Amino acid sequence: MKKVYLDYAATTPLDRRVLNAMTPYLTEVYGNANSVHSFGQEAASAVDNARRTIADCINAKRTEVYFTSGGTEANNWAIKGIAVRYREITGKNHIITTKIEHPSIIESVKYMEKHGFDVTFLPVNSDGLVELDTLEKAMTDKTLLVSIMTANNEVGSVQPIKELAEIAHAKGALFHTDAVQAMSSIKTDVREKNVDLMSFSGHKIYGPKGIGVLYVKSGIKPDKFMIGGHQERTMRGGTTNVPAVVGLAEALRLTVAExxxxxxxxxxxxxxxxxxxxxxxxxxxxxxxxxxxxxxxxxxxxxxxxxxxxxxxxxxxxxxxxxxxxxxxxxxxxxxxxxxxxxxxxxxxxxxxxxxxxxxxxxxxxxxxxxxxxxxxxxxxxxxxxxx
Amino acid sequence: MYNEKVMKEFMSPQNVGEVENANAVGEVGNASCGDIMKISMRIENGIIEEVKFQTYGCAAAVATSSIATKMIKGKTVDEALALTNQEVIEELGGLPAQKIHCSVLAEGAIKAAIKNYLENYKKEGNA
Structure with missing residues (x-):
């Protein structure tokens, strides 16, 4: 029987070339990237190269790229890590997001609401777009974070991220975007878009599952999310998933090039x-x-x-x-x-x-x-x- | 998610449509909930001679409609009224927990149709 896969927003097949890039790190290069011996250092160097490739693809610095287990973790970390940390520093307690976010954003924001934050879920128009003045009106002196997805997973609407980020910044709030659904078809330059944090994952761009990135602009410090390890400059503990990191970098490189x-x-x-x-x-x-x-x-x-x-x-x-x-x-x-x-x-x-x-x-x-x-x-x- | 029997009923449902000259019609559910079941019957001398359904809903809703109409065809009104959703589920070999409400819908549609029949019957002065 003929088979046709039309669920690329759920996940994508692994590109053969990505698999080839990953294979050595699933087989002969098995060292722990945190070990000092040569086995570990070979793996660490692959992670460094991958981080550089990813940073180049999104116009970030290497030190701004943090690996996570996927988009859901990156989103959880962005919301919870920023909310907790910046309420402490600034005394602000208001988070703005939209009604059409992925559940990992909606539930994280609701979780913060349970912990005393004021939250606003912005409506969208019939095209699935957030109107700029809707965000403008929702901003208050207490708003510390605005999180709006770049592209929606169900209807594919693409938000005017640069303009939305500008509105958030004008009121002194940080701006996060969930770019999981956008990376396969939209060139994402974090400096041009002027976002402070951005999440994306490997398996939506013909890369492996179980790997994602949280971009965090230098100078911004969310609370640590996974604690108890020195990985990711102590910000995200857990043994680095070297083959997946290598795969994500190769997948993103190919995605941008093609x-x-x-x-x-x-x-x-x-x-x-x-x-x-x-x-x-x-x-x-x-x-x-x-x-x-x-x-x-x-x-x-x-x-x-x-x-x-x-x-x-x-x-x-x-x-x-x-x-x-x-x-x-x-x-x-x-x-x-x-x-x-x-x-x-x-x-x-x-x-x-x-x-x-x-x-x-x-x-x-x-x-x-x-x-x-x-x-x-x-x-x-x-x-x-x-x-x- | 569904067992083979449920899939078979969903793929090749029996008794689809509307009974001509029906004297018992019942409809339950609504589009907002994503489930509507409509059952029509021709009842003669207290026996369900013909029964058909139309269903808007998930595979479990279609399968329960089909199996329930088969179970009551040729039965008396009292026997049909005694049909429970549990019996419908057993006949299908089980349903996923979140789909149990679909079998309730089938029982409801049958009861609504028979209620409609009994009301018509009384109106005609046959009671």
Whole structure:
């Protein structure tokens, strides 16, 4: 059976070239990067090189790059580490974020709320964008941190990070961005964007899972998160995951070098998919705006049917995508992102996210659209909801 | 996530549609919750001669609709009223914990349809 993977926002396959770069560090170079002997020093030098590569890719200094276990840890660290430390120093106690963040941000901010912080979750418009004056109005003298994701994981909206960071800085707050979903298609220069902290991970850019980075601008000191080790200049303890670090660096290097070509390819298949779906399937809506959106994302609501059923029928046809409905997680709440951009609750349950990658072909899209038409028709025949 | 039996019912559901000249129709759930189940029946002499369903919902909702309609077809109204969601789940060989509410929906739709039938019956002065 043909298999088509359209869930690149969930994770990406490991690039062969990344695997090749990693292999020596999974086999012969096994030293602990913190050991003084030659086994350890060889590993340490690979970590140094990787850190330099990553710093160059995002226009940071080497000492500003901290390795973590992934995007979730980087986000937890950024929010909790900054909140605790800067309340101590400044006496401020207000954190601003948005309603469409990844759960690792939303839950970390709520955790700080439980520990006495005031928190604000900014609304977004129907395109999934934070409007500048919304942030401006939410800023107070007590705001110590603003955290806004660069690109959204569900509808792909891309925020005006530079302008948002400027507003935060004007009021004396720090600015963090979760760039996990942005790194594969958006050139990220931390100096140009003027962000103070930035999170990203390896497995969304054809690199390994279990590795991420928190960029922390020099001069800014979040509290330590994982304590009890000398790694990462004592800021993040735990034996360095050398092969993953090497893999992340190689994945990011390739991503930046090949971004223009890949973006053109990915956008072409995504647009072709949407064009076919829009012309061949009735009663659908595309969620989120098209102008400020990552090239690989399409989020579509199919009216009168429920997302999990559609997801399962597509899976049986060998197609992997993702549902906006949280029904499978036991809650009947539809996606918080779709709610925030104003998708009516009655139809939000029928939403599916298709995310495209550098290996997706036009033939893949044709197969998916044909299967999709059958699956939607089958479920609509079964549905008691009427089409009028 | 689902067992084979549930997947089979979901893939090839039985009794999909609306019964013509139905004298018992019940609908439960709403679109906001992501689940609607509508059941129609033709009941003659207290026996469920025909029963069909239409369901908007997850695979578990579709599978429970299908199996429940099979379980009550040819049964008496009293037997259908006695059907519990536990029996529906057992017939399916089990459901994931977070999907139990779907089987409750099937039981509810059947009861709503029979209630509708009994009301119609009384109105016609046959009681």
């Amino acid at each position: 971004m223009e070509d890949n973006n053109a390819k990915v956008k072409a298949v995504r647009d072709y998919f949407l064009q076919r779906v829009q012309s061949e399937i009735s009663h659908i809506r595309v969620n989120g705006g098209m102008e400020h959106r990552v090239v690989g994302n399409a989020n579509v609501t199919f009216e009168f049917i429920e997302g999990e059923s559609l997801l399962l029928l597509l899976d049986l046809a060998g197609i992997a995508c993702s549902s906006g409905s949280a029904c499978s997680s036991g809650s009947l709440e539809p996606s918080h992102v779709l709610m925030a951009i104003g998708v009516p609750i009655e139809i939000a349950h029928g939403s599916i996210r298709f995310t495209f990658g550098k290996d997706t072909s036009r033939e893949d899209v044709d197969y998916v659209v044909d299967s999709l038409k059958n699956a939607v028709e089958k479920l609509r025949i079964m549905s008691p909801l009427t089409r009028d």
